[in-house]
């Protein structure tokens with residue numbers, strides 16, 4: 001039995017508690033939040049779980065093997081470091097840390113103590129992302145050209161981070177999972193309107209081999225959009241995460257360019273074939289991810305969404321912030 005302590009029971013914490021609670025071979029023993037109102041909600045939903053507002057008690061509890069950190073990003077480093085120092089495995093929310101240096105320190109500490117770190121990049125466990133990864137791995141899309149995502153809605157405004165640190169970790173982790181080529185540079189622009197943090201931003205990521213990605217994140221959109229286009233030489237994907245069914249559609253569309261000898265004009269031909277929607281697994285991604293964390297602890301294996309994958313995302317977020325500050329300067333990675 002792996003015993004879990006969970007820190008943070010705000011918006012996302014209840015989902016984490018519920019999912020760990022539902023996994024066989026895992027016991028949620030303690031939930032910690034500094035707000036007593038939150039602890040009241042824990043007691044109502046899970047009467048058998050011990051609650052505390054004392055972070056030291058949760059981090060050092062002898063009936064806890066692993067700690068899930070579901071608090072704002074600026075608290076992740078201190079809490080994760082203390083958990084590791086107390087010999088606990090760590091499940092930490094995205095984004096992993098506020099700086100790459102903090103992420104590197106935690107990775108080193110976990111390795112020294114032979115403990116696991118898993119960063120909650122929930123989308124990597126969705127049926128849609130798994131299906132797209134399978135299509136790419138099988139070569140169905142052909143050479144990749146681009147990844148283009150729109151992730152916009154009205155709110156929820158974060159007080160400690162800008163819209164990039166809130167929403168872009170999803171796309172950056174998905175891209176890191178789908179695209180094998182290395183990231184070379186980032187350009188980002190954005191603007192703040194209501195407080196000290198950007199509420200709208202546009203990020204461009206340059207990869208090796210001419211792959212380009214664009215992410216549009218916005219807290220001031222009148223409608224919620226979660227649509228990603230992935231263009232390949234052979235096929236193109238449209239992933240609309242808000243669709244109940246048929247989230248992923250594959251288009252057999254493309255462009256072919258031939259340049260015959262003696263003909264100076266390019267000969268462009270367009271292919272417009274079928275569209276189909278493959279079956280996509282419908283299980284709750286977070287449940288699969290929580291189960292995978294427990295398995296990684298039991299089997300002493302390193303999760304693919306470990307500290308190093310969290311670090312890659314933090315490096316891209318830092319580069320995006322730097323680029324925004326300099327009004328879109330290209331920042332090498």
Ligand SMILES: NC(=O)c1ccc[n+]([C@@H]2O[C@H](COP(=O)([O-])OP(=O)(O)OC[C@H]3O[C@@H](n4cnc5c(N)ncnc54)[C@H](O)[C@@H]3O)[C@@H](O)[C@H]2O)c1
Pocket residue numbers: 007008009010011012013032033034035038055070071072073075093094095120121122166
């Ligand atoms: N994976 C996802 O899809 C997803 C979705 C939403 C949020 N998140 C992440 O989850 C984290 C939390 O986000 P949220 O929206 O739930 O925030 P929130 O502000 O709603 O909740 C955070 C909770 O942590 C508590 N807290 C803060 N510092 C604490 C401390 N030192 N000790 C004990 N409790 C403390 C607060 O009282 C609050 O109840 C963030 O890192 C966010 O990026 C991930």
